[in-house]
Amino acid sequence: MKILQLNFEKGWRGGERQTLYCMRAFRKAGHEVELMCRAGGPLAERAPDGYTVHALRNVPAQLRFLAGAGRYDILHAQTANTITWAVLTKWLHRRPVAFSRRTSFVVKPNEEWKTGFKWRHADLFVAISEMAASEPRRLGIEPVIIRSAVEPHQIDAANVQALVREFGLEGKKVLATSAALIRDKDPVTLVRAVGELAKTRRDFVFLHFGAGGDRERQARDEARLLGIEDIYRFAGFRKGVEDFYSILDVFVMSSEEEALGSSVLDAFLQRVPVVSTDAGGLKESLADGRGVLCRVGDFQALAAGMARCLDDAAFRREVTERAYAYVRDEHDVQKMGERYLARFQALLARR
Template sequence: MQILMVNLERGWRGGERQTLLTATELQQRGYHVTVLARKGEALFKRAAEAGLRVKGVGGNGGLFFFLLCHRKAFDVVHVQTAGALTVVAAMKVWLQARLVYTRRTSFEVKEAKAARTLAKWKRVDKFVAISHAAAQAPISMGLEVSIIPSAVEFVPPDPDQIIAFSEEQHLAGKFVIATCAAFTAEKDPLTTIRAVHALWQQRQDFVFLHFGAGGSELAAAQQLIQELGLEQVYNIVGFRRDIENMYRLMHVFVLTSKQEALGSSILDAFLYEAAVVATRAGGIPELLDDGRGILCDVGDAEAIATACNQLLEDESLCREMVAKAEAWVVEQHAIPLMVDRYCDLYNHEHQS
């Protein structure tokens, strides 16, 4: 079976990682997979490094011409982003392939765009969402949706990198609280900073590390850190390719999102045994159910600070929560399980 995976996003975030994990596992199972990515971007480079067949285009225009030239080459076209789906759905009549789409956001569909969005979604042969929250909008429009949660990959530790970073950040003797999130409005970094400030009023034995790319809220975040006098405790680290090593340093992982389809960074925190405090946004409650973490209301910095303090104070609670979360993520979010579900869809659509 010939499968085309389409993801033209810039940078490296959860969707790009899931595209790479899925394509790699499919290739190992004997499927003929081609990754179509934006030329020169992170997914394009990492797919090539992984030994995958990868094609690069400059954007949606390049996607259009690629599909036009290869409209008979694939059995399944699996689109990973909404922008690319607009192009592929418009070309559906010319493609001799079944169209699979994975929705990785939980944003509500605005009324002004509802009719156009529904028309696009109706051209999808198999609609997938990564959580119940991500599935809510298409289901409300009468579409059938398969829920296939994201997977997480265990990466062996690099002790030298971990030690070097710990020394660089002067982490010895301190609790490490951290987040991994871009500085965008939906991630709500200002609430994260206010929560750190509230916790700092109670105790000064920790450091906060903010991993992730920049964004529209970066300048406001830097200003708030300065206004609250947190320069010595709130460290903006930026993007790191070896983020898996960084999770191993964390005692508590915090995510203060306003919108989150699933929260794949929480899965990493589970896997590398960091306790989690997060907001009731999108698919996050699905992850933190059954005592796997502490949930707080969106924007409630005081509650987030209180939850972090509780975990640092109560070692028994923290250990129990971490053990439960780690066992659950290994069982429910393994790469083979995710790809099994996609293979069932591909095979069903191929037979159709």
């Protein structure tokens, strides 16, 4: 097969990493893979050598390119905007379109006709979790579930040591999250949870990795109000954040909404215990005792979960081993690729 991957995001998040994983898995299985992405964006910069990359600057350029995409066997849209363009040009390229939904947002009533139209014109609709599948199901579409992948990370020791020096982590317990400071991630609840934990101990530092957003000021103000600015440290966006999992004692997520929560999978892979709200796909990932699940917004339960992971060594070993076995089986890169390819081949066989 000749497969075109579509991802035009400006930044670098889980979906962009998954796009590269798909490219690599498809090529390893013997297929030809090309990428259409944003010129000057991080995905174009990180695409491995040897891949054909079509880096385009604007929407008109993408529409022109997709109109002539009949030379591919499958167009695989990895984002909401690229499925729109792939569907709109389908009458010209006449190729099957696959779409991977990586979000869990609820479609607004006045947008149901538009979103439903493009979703129904995808020849293969993939959701990365049951949560990501719930909204298309409400609109009468039954997605295939193919979960995102994660792979072992080669730790950059120099990057880790630089972080230890910067935040004075030597001799401290280290807890962290990796999430933008936006409403969906609910950073204010997380600050309150750390404040609750700090009432009984001060032997730790909490690092918040992630770009700023509409809840940054409120989160910073809450940390100041609780008197934990020396403990709750806003570390910002960091390249190679996966390196830092190697020194974590606990990883925490406080999301209100989450399609999957791929950063949790990195923690699983590095045997870091996870405490999380039960938002969306996080409930699926941490099911069957793979971590500590708490109700959305319950900062006291999050604090209690962090304390247990810090103090109960037997519990810590149990949940991390269970989580590690799960992530290596269910979220393996090559297995994910094989699941996609089986669906692609079945789709082509029906044409």
